[in-house]
Amino acid sequence: MRWLSFAILAYLTIAVQVAMGGFLNWGAAAPNLVLPVAVFIAINAKREEALLGTFLLGALQDLFTQQPPGLYAFSYGLVGLFVIGAQPAVYRDHPLTHVFVTLLAGLVTGAVVFFNEWAYPALHEIADAPKPSVWRMVLGAGYTALLAPVMLAGLVRMKKAFGFRNQRASPIGGHHSAPMSRI
Amino acid sequence: MSHIRFNHVFLMLLVTSGATAFFVPMEYSGRLRGHIDGLFAPVAYPIRQFAYKVTGTLSSETAAAEVGNLPANAAMEIQRLKTTIASLNAQLELLALQQKMRERVGPVEKYSLPFKVIGGGDGFRDSLSISGSSGDGLEQNMAVVCPWGLVGRVASAGQGGARIQLITDGGFKVQGSFRRNTANGSVRLVTKPPLVIGRRDGIMSIANLSLEQIKDVREGDDVVLDDDSWPILVRGLTLGTVHSKRPQPDSPLWAEIIVSPRVDLRQLREVLVVTEPTGPAPVAAGPGIKAPAPAQQAQQGARRPPARGRN
Numbered sequence: 001m002r003w004l005s006f007a008i009l010a011y012l013t014i015a016v017q018v019a020m021g022g023f024l025n026w027g028a029a030a031p032n033l034v035l036p037v038a039v040f041i042a043i044n045a046k047r048e049e050a051l052l053g054t055f056l057l058g059a060l061q062d063l064f065t066q067q068p069p070g071l072y073a074f075s076y077g078l079v080g081l082f083v084i085g086a087q088p089a090v091y092r093d094h095p096l097t098h099v100f101v102t103l104l105a106g107l108v109t110g111a112v113v114f115f116n117e118w119a120y121p122a123l124h125e126i127a128d129a130p131k132p133s134v135w136r137m138v139l140g141a142g143y144t145a146l147l148a149p150v151m152l153a154g155l156v157r158m159k160k161a162f163g164f165r166n167q168r169a170s171p172i173g174g175h176h177s178a179p180m181s182r183i
Numbered sequence: 184m185s186h187i188r189f190n191h192v193f194l195m196l197l198v199t200s201g202a203t204a205f206f207v208p209m210e211y212s213g214r215l216r217g218h219i220d221g222l223f224a225p226v227a228y229p230i231r232q233f234a235y236k237v238t239g240t241l242s243s244e245t246a247a248a249e250v251g252n253l254p255a256n257a258a259m260e261i262q263r264l265k266t267t268i269a270s271l272n273a274q275l276e277l278l279a280l281q282q283k284m285r286e287r288v289g290p291v292e293k294y295s296l297p298f299k300v301i302g303g304g305d306g307f308r309d310s311l312s313i314s315g316s317s318g319d320g321l322e323q324n325m326a327v328v329c330p331w332g333l334v335g336r337v338a339s340a341g342q343g344g345a346r347i348q349l350i351t352d353g354g355f356k357v358q359g360s361f362r363r364n365t366a367n368g369s370v371r372l373v374t375k376p377p378l379v380i381g382r383r384d385g386i387m388s389i390a391n392l393s394l395e396q397i398k399d400v401r402e403g404d405d406v407v408l409d410d411d412s413w414p415i416l417v418r419g420l421t422l423g424t425v426h427s428k429r430p431q432p433d434s435p436l437w438a439e440i441i442v443s444p445r446v447d448l449r450q451l452r453e454v455l456v457v458t459e460p461t462g463p464a465p466v467a468a469g470p471g472i473k474a475p476a477p478a479q480q481a482q483q484g485a486r487r488p489p490a491r492g493r494n
Contacts, residue, residue, distance in 0.1 A: 013224035018312055021303025022449030023234045028384055030306020048189050055196055066308035066338065066348065069212040070203030077197045087432060113307060116204055124208055130383065132354025140306055 001049040002163040010037040029139035038146040043084035054080035082090035095149035106141025212297040220344020261370040269369040273419025295455035326457040331445040332421030355381035360409035
């Protein structure tokens with residue numbers, strides 16, 4: 001993967017997430033615009049690059065949130081672990097793949113944040129901390145999943161700019177295999 | 184890098200980040216923030232301005248003036264003056280008891296610096312990113328205001344930017360009082376001091392009063408800051424208005440009052456940070472942030488540079 005392209009993508013994504021904070025909310029649901037990008041990286045990049053890329057995206061997002069630092073880095077690292085395991089079995093460019101994988105990633109991230117909001121006040125003896133909301137977490141994950149195909153439609157067309165490795169053997173019954181490059 | 188070696192490194196990164204998120208207090212780990220926010224402003228700020236135009240935020244701010252057919256500028260000015268008058272009334276009551284503070288009475292703007300808002304929260308927390316930094320004299324726990332009242336406090340300020348925790352953020356607590364605008368001016372309602380707690384999604388609630396204690400409180404009454412731990416300059420500023428009141432589901436004799444700010448604080452364009460307070464820094468901290476010790480507060484008051492304007 002070309003890390004310069006990744007850095008530019010990360011910069012733009014974080015900037016948009018910061019700028020649109022408060023404008024895209026729909027009731028209690030707030031989208032996480034960085035998550036579809038993390039899913040895009042995790043689906044397409046090689047194993048090590050995918051894990052490192054998702055972790056870095058989370059670490060960068062941690063610098064702009066009010067949650068304890070490290071939370072999103074940890075969450076996106078877990079997301080990367082789950083998604084790379086599913087790489088051989090998914091159609092990487094299909095919008096439904098983007099929706100479902102982003103939904104699962106959103107639920108994983110939401111679960112980690114939910115657990116942190118419950119455990120952190122208990123561990124640090126903070127009184128009157130706000131109670132975490134499952135509903136908020138689920139709605140946010142669903143909202144983000146619905147936005148994922150829209151966001152990733154453009155990124156899929158720019159895959160060459162990221163220099164992901166050649167497609168491996170296609171999923172069962174699929175047609176995405178490309179000739180292996182000669183070494 | 185071999186598979187096994189990378190796995191070890193990645194596992195270490197995951198464990199470290201997880202441990203930081205759960206076990207390290209935010210007053211230590213939060214020092215990483217506020218250093219690079221400004222790097223994203225060249226992209227974030229124009230996008231946010233575009234979002235303002237598309238969503239018509241200016242029109243919602245005008246509607247908050249609650250004046251029907253006046254031009255937008257006049258309506259905003261009237262609302263600003265109402266807020267200033269209510270704040271000045273409350274400050275005058277306090278100053279009658281404190282002779283030393285009499286010379287510092289005046290509009291909050293004289294002791295504040297304006298900063299543009301370049302970003303918002305992530306959906307789980309109500310916060311704002313502003314264009315200021317520690318180089319502009321910003322420090323943690325400074326009060327932040329706007330023409331419509333109190334906005335919150337500076338949660339973190341570094342070389343690259345600063346973040347504000349809004350009063351509507353979950354767990355943000357301040358003590359207030361009820362006021363009502365009458366023909367004779369802003370009148371304080373006699374009740375037990377309400378504890379206003381942020382509930383996210385742009386609203387706050389009061390849950391420490393019984394239905395009997397708030398029988399005189401009506402929808403539309405103002406809730407203003409009345410907390411000794413905040414600088415005197417900002418005491419009396421509006422937190423919001425009473426949106427609704429009802430019995431608490433678990434304790435029917437106790438009331439749950441929903442308070443909503445006059446405008447959606449998450450969509451503010453500009454805020455004022457009070458850099459020269461006359462009293463201690465606000466100690467009404469949210470989860471994870473502890474208030475400075477009294478000695479630290481005195482040092483902060485002596486260290487702040489003179490206020491200057493900034494666009």
